[in-house]
Each structure stands twice: as C-alpha cells, then as structure tokens.
Amino acid sequence: MDELVQFVKKSELGKSRKRPAIKSKWKREVREKRYKAAGLPKYPTCNHNQKAFQCKQLTMQMIRKFYEKFYLCSNKFNPEAKRKKNDKRTKAMKYNILGDKGAKVPVCQKTFMGALLVKKDRIQGVLKRFYESGGQMPLENRDRVFDKIEKVIKTKEVITSPTEYVSVLQEHTQCTDLASIPVYDWKTSYQNIIKLTTSWHFAFMKYKRIFITRTKTENVLVQGEVNYRAENNTKMTITKKGKKITMIQPDIIQPNKIIPNAAKLHDVLKLLKTHFGDNWETLETLTFYKIVKERAQETTGKYD
Ligand SMILES: [Zn+2]
Numbered sequence: 001m002d003e004l005v006q007f008v009k010k011s012e013l014g015k016s017r018k019r020p021a022i023k024s025k026w027k028r029e030v031r032e033k034r035y036k037a038a039g040l041p042k043y044p045t046c047n048h049n050q051k052a053f054q055c056k057q058l059t060m061q062m063i064r065k066f067y068e069k070f071y072l073c074s075n076k077f078n079p080e081a082k083r084k085k086n087d088k089r090t091k092a093m094k095y096n097i098l099g100d101k102g103a104k105v106p107v108c109q110k111t112f113m114g115a116l117l118v119k120k121d122r123i124q125g126v127l128k129r130f131y132e133s134g135g136q137m138p139l140e141n142r143d144r145v146f147d148k149i150e151k152v153i154k155t156k157e158v159i160t161s162p163t164e165y166v167s168v169l170q171e172h173t174q175c176t177d178l179a180s181i182p183v184y185d186w187k188t189s190y191q192n193i194i195k196l197t198t199s200w201h202f203a204f205m206k207y208k209r210i211f212i213t214r215t216k217t218e219n220v221l222v223q224g225e226v227n228y229r230a231e232n233n234t235k236m237t238i239t240k241k242g243k244k245i246t247m248i249q250p251d252i253i254q255p256n257k258i259i260p261n262a263a264k265l266h267d268v269l270k271l272l273k274t275h276f277g278d279n280w281e282t283l284e285t286l287t288f289y290k291i292v293k294e295r296a297q298e299t300t301g302k303y304d
Contacts, residue, residue: 041067042114048107055111058097062105063115066097070116145173160285179255189250193243201236202226211235218246259296269293269303 041063048055095112096104113120152168159165169175197204202224211223213235221235239245259265272280272289281290297303 039117040064041117044107044111044114046108046110048111052106053108053111054105055107057105058099058107058111058115062097062099066099067115067117069098148172161288183253183255184250185253186248186250189248193239193245193247195238195240200224200238201234202232218244220245256291257295259299260292262300262302265292265296265303 043060043063044055044058046053046055049057095107095109097107097112097115099105107115109120109123113123149168149172152171153159153165156164166175166177200222203226204224206226207224208228209225211225213221213223215221219237219239222238223233223235225231260268268289272286276283276286280286281293293303
C-alpha cells in the first residue's frame with residue numbers, strides 16, 4: 001500500500017483527466033471583477049448648443065439611460081485597465097449620445113466622457129465594444145436567463161401543458177406566442193434559390209465576419225471572412241444559377257396545424273393513458289394533447 005501511495009502524484013495542471021479548478025474562471029469570481037462605474041453620470045456644464053455639439057439638448061434622463069444601456073453592454077470591459085503601449089489610436093472621433101427613440105445627439109468629448117465616467121484614453125476601446133455589441137444585451141446575460149428558467153423547470157416533476165412553460169418563461173423574459181405573429185417558412189423558400197453552404201466561396205462554418213451587399217440586380221453579394229484581421233475581400237453571390245435573392249418569398253406557416261410524427265404521437269397517447277387513465281381526455285389540464293390528437297384524427301383517420 002505504501003508503494004502505491006508513492007506513485008500517486010498530483011498531475012500537472014491541465015494534464016489530468018479531471019479538469020482543474022481555475023478559480024479565476026468561476027462565474028461569481030468573474031462577475032465581481034467587472035467594472036462598476038464609480039458614481040453617477042455627469043450632466044454637461046459646457047452649454048454647447050450648435051449643430052456639431054448639442055450638449056445642451058440633453059436631459060438628465062437621456063444621460064442616465066445612455067449610461068445604463070452602455071454599462072449593460074460593456075460590463076465585460078474595464079475602462080480603467082491600462083491601455084497597451086503600442087496602441088496608436090489618434091483618430092478624431094465624433095461623439096453621440098443616444099437620445100429619445102435612439103436618436104443620436106452629437107456632443108463634445110467632455111460631455112461624452114462625463115456621461116459615461118470614462119477617461120479620455122479609454123474612450124475608443126470602450127466605444128468599439130459598445131458598437132460591436134450593437135447596443136444589445138450581451139450573450140452572457142441571455143444565457144443567464146436560460147439558466148434561471150431551467151432551474152425553475154427542473155423543480156417541477158410534471159408539466160402537462162404548454163401554458164405552464166409559458167408562465168415560467170414570462171417571469172424571466174419576454175414571451176411571444178408564435179400564433180400571434182406571422183412565422184415564415186424560410187427553409188422551404190430558400191432551398192431552390194440559395195446554394196448549399198458547403199459550396200459557398202468561403203468556409204461557411206468558420207466565418208467570423210460576414211458582409212452582405214445589395215446589388216442593383218435584386219441580388220446580394222456575400223463576403224465571408226474567416227479571420228478578424230486579414231481580409232479576402234471576395235464578394236460573390238450565393239444564389240443558384242439564374243436565381244435572385246428576391247425570389248425568396250416564404251409562405252406563412254399556419255399556426256397550430258402541425259401533427260407530430262406517428263411514432264411520437266403513439267407514445268405520448270400511450271403515456272397519457274397510463275398516467276391519467278382511460279378518461280384522460282376529460283381532464284382540462286390535458287386539453288393541449290386532446291386537440292393534437294383530434295387534429296391527427298381528422299387528417300389521418302387513425303388514433304381511436
Ligand atoms: Zn459640450
């Protein structure tokens with residue numbers, strides 16, 4: 001036994017089969033390190049009120065909203081971190097603060113810095129981040145929503161109707177019933193018009209950036225770049241011979257018309273019978289399944 005113990009060595013980091021705990025990557029740890037702006041956004045004192053700088057047009061509410069949206073998008077970024085020494089970013093910049101309904105209000109640099117509480121030498125990096133994120137919620141935050149939903153769903157032993165899912169989803173995010181909006185059959189409509197991605201002029205699966213240019217001939221040229229820095233600059237069509245992108249005219253998929261495949265339907269109906277008894281159809285909570293069954297009966301003449 002002593003011999004055995006001798007041979008058990010702690011393997012090098014990254015070489016063992018068990019993944020080592022890298023504390024710095026733990027979510028909570030990462031979250032704590034995130035930048036939190038120190039203090040409230042500053043209201044401009046410059047009185048600029050001309051075409052190029054309209055600082056005076058801003059309301060405190062506009063500034064606060066811009067500030068909030070900005071930090072929601074850029075929370076992975078630390079504006080106070082040191083800038084790389086060889087960074088030569090000296091371009092003249094125009095600064096805008098997003099006002100009502102997304103309108104851009106041009107402001108001077110001082111106003112911009114004050115609104116976001118960032119220092120002068122950090123601005124360009126900060127802006128890049130912001131515009132790259134498209135002013136949207138970062139992916140990370142959306143993932144957190146799914147996380148929260150999953151946690152609640154897990155606690156439920158049985159979920160018998162879609163409305164139960166919907167009520168959980170609605171607690172955490174906006175929920176749109178697909179029956180209330182037009183849903184287009186994109187897949188069917190593009191198949192005869194767009195080439196398979198495997199025969200596109202760049203490695204579709206590897207692209208990191210994509211540019212779509214509209215042509216004057218009702219088509220589009222697509223440029224896909226597999227690198228962030230280097231560019232191929234090759235714009236080409238992705239449509240099949242003699243086809244144009246405007247030929248894609250998808251039909252609306254009618255809601256609540258889909259019939260599950262026979263094997264699935266068979267299994268579910270059997271399960272319902274086992275679980276709730278022969279009269280499961282009389283239970284109000286199972287209306288969803290009853291409707292699906294009736295739909296299948298109407299079309300196929302089977303299932304009873
Ligand atoms: Zn100003």
